Amino acid sequence: MTELAISATGLRKSYGDKTVLDGVDIAVPQGTVFALLGPNGAGKTTAVKILSTLISADDGQARIAGHQLGAGAAESQAVRRAIGVTGQFSAVDGLITGEENMLLMADLHHLSKREGREVAAELLARFDLTEAASKPASTYSGGMKRRLDIAMTLVGSPRIIFLDEPTTGLDPRSRHNMWQIIRELVADGVTVFLTTQYLEEADELADNIAVLNGGRIVAEGSAAELKRLVPGGHVRLRFTDPASYQSAVSLFEEASRDDDSLTLRIPSDGGQRQLRAFLDQLDTAAIEAEELTVHTPDLDDVFFALTEHGEPEHVSP
Known part of the structure; x- marks a missing residue:
């Protein structure tokens, strides 16, 4: 571990x-x-x-x-x-230059002057600050x-x-x-x-x-x-063939349907196992969807749900 x-x-x-x-x-x-x-x-x-x-x-x-x-x-x-x-x-410290800020930190870490200059130059270059190193940090x-x-x-x-x-x-x-x-x-x-x-x-x-x-x-x-802790995840199936759409409607009775756009929204946690089960069901029934997309709640949804209700949860990987 x-x-x-x-x-x-x-x-x-x-x-x-x-x-x-x-x-x-x-x-x-x-x-x-x-x-x-x-x-x-x-x-x-x-x-x-x-x-x-x-x-x-x-x-x-x-x-x-x-x-x-x-x-x-x-x-x-x-x-x-x-x-x-x-x-x-x-x-x-805005009153001194970027390089002087770095050298001050080097002194605080008890680096020698030579080592301090080397470390400062290396880090200033790494963070794309070499050209600005001699300018006051306030700028x-x-x-x-x-x-x-x-x-x-x-x-x-x-x-x-x-x-x-x-x-x-x-x-x-x-x-x-x-x-x-x-x-x-x-x-x-x-x-x-x-x-x-x-x-x-x-x-x-x-x-x-x-x-x-x-x-x-x-x-x-x-x-x-x-x-996956909050509700709202779903798999969206879109069809171009009305017959295939009607077959899918019969197969996924729990789905929300939009007959005008020939789309179904099937509740899902977005997990791989559940997605594979949906695909197996479609294959077994010989139903072909034009498009399949997975929609899961974003972290905004999670944050608001958890900080409003605050019920302790722990997710193990």
Whole structure:
């Protein structure tokens, strides 16, 4: 089995009489993207702060890169050496240049001046910031600042990166550029813990997604698995031959029909086994459809359904 980069059980955190995290369990295999979704105030940032040693949990246990949180200063330092954190708001200093921001991080990681310059130059080139390196960071666009922010996070070569809403405020092109950067990091073996309010982002990037609501994980699984939790999935069959259409109507009595367009909508969870069963039924009855399409609810549907009702669900791959 793949070793876990991040594991947590029973994490709890309260501020006064407000419970922010209420027994949260998290497991993130190495070299994967884990996305934590939830409405504003759900506790996503609190979870990141706990797992990145910025604050302590009231209860629960967590291991990061094999080190136990809360087990003493040495373990906490080992966790910090293994991780990088990029928050919702850029840590870039706008008063100095991009290169100076990078060299500052190199100093904080106790790199020699030579090594610091080499690492800074390599990362600036990797993030397409070489031409802007000598300009004040205050002149950078939002996308450039976020790229610089992540480049600064990578100075210490972390194997686990926490990205807390990294594309907030970015235009669509910059967001897609950031997605490509995240994919490249994971291809290099980095583990990414991502919080986001952009459901498309989680759908595009995450190997596993957890939905946090009311301080609890209310659902977890791959994007495809989560989409099957809510109703509305169906297979759509379109016919050009009226006789074939009528035969299909008789075969699939549970289907919704549109006689004008010769289409049927058959309730389905979108799974491979069920789709194969539909095709076998059509073949056995010698019915040929002009077009077959599978429609599943998107993550928007899942998010709204789960955060409105908040009934705990767990999906196993």
